Amino acid sequence: MTAVDSRAQGGFVGRPMKRKEDPRLITGRATYVDDIQPVGTLWMAFVRSPEAHARVTSIDTSAALAREDVVAVFTGDDLEGIAAPLPCAWVPPGVEVNAPEHWPLAKGHVAHVGDPVALVIGVDRYSVVDAAEDVVVEYEPLPVVVDPEEALKDEVLVHPGLGSNKVHEWSLGGGDLDAGFAAADVVIERRIVNHRVAGGAIEPRAVLAEERAGHITIWSSTQVPHFLRLFLSILLGLSEERIRVIAPEVGGGFGSKLQIYGEEILCAWAAQRVGRPVKWVETRSEAMMVTHHGRDQIATVRVGAKRDGTVTAFHAKILADFGAYLMLLTPAVPALGAFVMSGCYRFPAVQTDIVGVLTNKFSTDAIRGAGRPEATHMIEVAMDQLAHELGLDPLDVRRRNFIAADDFPHETALGIVYDSGNYQASLAKLLEHLDVAAFRAEQERLRGEGIHRGLGFSTYTEICGLAPSRVVGPGGFGLQTGLWESALVRVHLTGAVTVYTGTSPHGQGHETGFAQIVADRLGCDPEQVEVVHGDTAAGPQGLGTYGSRSLAVGGEAVAKATAKVVEKGKALVAHKLEASPDDIEVRDGRWIVRGSPEQGMTLAEVAGSAYIPEDIPEGMEPGLEETAFYDPNNFVFPFGAHAAIVDVDAETGKVKVVRYLAVDDCGPAINPLLIDGQVHGGIVHSIGQALYEQVIYDEIGQLVTGTFVDYALPTAAEIPSIETDRTETPSPVNSLGVKGIGEAGTIAASAAVANAVIDALRPLGVDYMDMPFTPMRVWNAIQEGQQ
């Protein structure tokens, strides 16, 4: 499929420009944290609990300390100077949250495998690993609970001092649920398990900290350098202006680096203690244990509907497994899904009831999509189940419930206002590329040959562009922050431009996309626009990259700051050319007087006039740079229609995705190349969850999937090419009309794959099964289906 034609007439916005980031990345010249090695750097390694739950009865550090290559060993008893436990940033108003204290080093009690009990600092990468093995820890094992439904019984307590494993209850609903179910002709109920996954960024986490004269610099592989500075300040009791956090090149995040990790705090703390730079680089085995997981929800979904497929009520009850501790956003993740539990449908009554529970596993938190993949999976799988129950075409049931294209902005029963959408159009476009009738004939024919092929759809909308602070902030949803974004646009004397953004990319391509936005507005080439990010000492305060927010919030801040520069520039040009500022326009790389294109200035000339201010308007400040902060007045709601075609080898249970089609709508494209890249990656991430990936603990809380051998990220050999197309429905929320696209693929795809697998399996007696569709699970389901 080819993407829709972009509006590239003359401008850079809309063009599939290749990335400004890439030259350093393809030549091996990029700088990730582990590539930085200040003189005198020491190494840090952790001693981690092999027990899922235990009291720490003794720690003997003497053998490690006796080594010549060891500088220091610290345990939880040494943590004076760390003022508070690790943060959870969600404090929902009016809801009681039962939260355990989470210290960066265990204080006598460990609650999951990998809980750190000591840290060792030594002179090099290798010897510090040896030294960590010399620390002798005695544990007194305690009973373990890993199953969230068992944990809810409180027979085994993850934190005995808390009295209960239940963290909280939280609901979001709208419309009359009872009336909706009463009006239904049919009610279906499914237990839908969304299993635990890992983020799987190929760069493991890494932290380097250096203190000089009371000022501390931390390089961390993080999505949120500004948050990290804030929490370092709070936890270390160090004034914020003395802390600089740099997120250099970051090798993928997917939510797993949207976190304040104990290792980040400890690295800074240890650098203060030992007076030398300290570095920690996570191993993959550590990452599987102690970089936060995602999903892990058990939902009971009830849907009421009329015989024609009109949904009258939708109710999701979610038990969310939070693991052993609440981390930055742990309890907020399932709640984010609740915001879109209407999907792209006109459900008159919707409710989500969430119960959070602790278990002796590592924490869950935001992983690509964060609550929305789970919600979309529930909705889209349930829509297929409903259609099957009613004997209707699943696409007809979707169409019957779609919000009408002329009904936007649309307030759902939940009170959420969808900004814009056209779900019929994206589905129609998808079907331009997929002949369903021909597929059904092929499916029938292949069954005769023993090949079970299935087709599944997912029509989704999601909520992103996080976020309007008044909605999500302390007085609203309960996040203890605003979620605005910032930008500073600096035109240098020569006309070169530096843009500082508070977002913090890790592969998304901001340096290119943001440059395109700025270049069009300033009449320069994107090559002259450098986008700087991920450094708290450069540019204004920012909030980072997550929740598909960077373009819709950060990009809009860039556009706003640029608009201020343009406004000032126009006044200056008008002054120079003796015209009215209203008559100045930027066209074809020049600032000209409308109607008199021979009269004009280049950006360099404008900047020159601003920085050598011999002749500027009365009262105008010299210089040409502006800052803007932007707090959106609403979320944005990308949407689309996806289809998966899978082949199931019924003899072995092996599933392969043979074709995948996606039509997404994230508003007008800034750079179609980047959009496609985000969509491809998001979809494969979700196919990974559906078919291959699962974090598994055994019954005593040991992590079974502790490496990339057992935790099976898909490789190129498992995946087909992805067919993408777009529709473009502008959002009225921001001036660019854009929505986010980083998570859309992940949010949409698992349901499409699940529906396709179930479609393939129906003739074999399988009407429903949960992910992951691993060969043995599918084979088992077929065996049961045929009994």
Next chain:
Amino acid sequence: MIPAEFDYVAPDSLDAALRALAHGGEDAKALAGGHSLLPLMKMRLAVPTLLVDLRHVPGLRGAQRENGSWRIGALTRHADLQGRAELGIVGEATSLIADQQVRNRGTIGGSLAHGDPASDLPTILVAMEGTVSVRNSAASREIAAGDLFQDYMTTAIAADELITEVRVPALEDWGHAYEKFTRRAEDWAMVGVCALVRKGADGSCEDVRVAFTNMASTPIRATAVEHALRGQPLSSDAITGAAEQAAEGTDPPGDLNATPEYKRHLARVLTRRALSRAAGV
């Protein structure tokens, strides 16, 4: 992850390597491509005190045809063998090992000496009824495939011995197939089935060998299948019937991806597929 410390020598002759191994005792390990040993050492599941690197030992790399057999030097890399039609099942199976980078380093001798029942080459050797030549500093001997693999990662090779050569019959008039069932292409086999079939002039099964990967603590022959098919017409019914015997006598270890019951089922399915392909049915 970092290996624990060890001493290292890289002798420039086989004799010197054997002496070093003998001197190093039980905790000395020979290092060829390192793609079985180094991953274990990095996880500190193997902690040898001495590595005897064979990279300077001459003359142990390459495959030569001799009197109806292939003599393959122990240091021959998988990549040297992968996809070579004249090597038959060896060419087919080596192209399915892990990924290209691993095949570029891993050696046939290393893989066999490691004795992992989830590895492919031990199964191939067992099916082909090949032999390995091993030497210590005093003597050399031949070990038949059937005697080589004794238990999980345990072989008949003594600590002071090295495989120098692998010898397999060319089996030129045999059809062959290796069905490797994995979750992902680069993974170890959940179950693997090697089938070798010699078709008689009348189209019947003159001889057949079937061996399994990861169906027991060692690679094993599926004697019941072979018995059921030998002498029968190579029809799809006969193959299906014989393949039903595949699980007989197996004791597969359960793991994350497969219970013993599922593995036995896979063995039946994959045996049928491998035999069908090997027989051209």
Next chain:
Amino acid sequence: MSSNVPVRLSVNGRVHELDVEPRLLLVHLLRDRLGLTGSHVGCDTTSCGACTVHVDGEAVKSCTVLAVQADGTKVTTIEGLAQGDQLHPLQEAFWEDHGLQCGYCTPGMIMAAADLLARNPDPTEEEIRHGLEGNLCRCTGYHNIVRAVSDAAKHPHAGRIPHPGPTPEGAAIGLELAREGLGA
């Protein structure tokens, strides 16, 4: 406990002589001793391929090769792939086709792809996908990586990997001369 071992190898055309711990992994020699940080470490189980470099012209995972095993070899890393300002066709194609996002897997992916094209100059999509099965990427969904390799294959020199400079053996003579004060 263990004593260091001298290693002499040619990396991207420059010969290096170092004393190393026997357990030093090649990837750490390249990164920590030679400052060639383009080769990355993404796992500890020889799974992800981010550390892929070429040793004597073949792709290997340098996290599973001891530095001492590379003694006497010619190593090419991502830093040695471009010839001056002239990018290798694979680098060009990855850039052109948006075959990378965070860039962490990219050096290993490109080095693996170079091995693939050296073996098979005109691969099908299926062959490309299988040829890259030893390299994990989380960002791209592989779609544009496959496209890039396919596009690079159209270039006549895509499978050619530069091994500039002398062999370690040849260079040894020069080094001896230099030690004796006869060098430049």
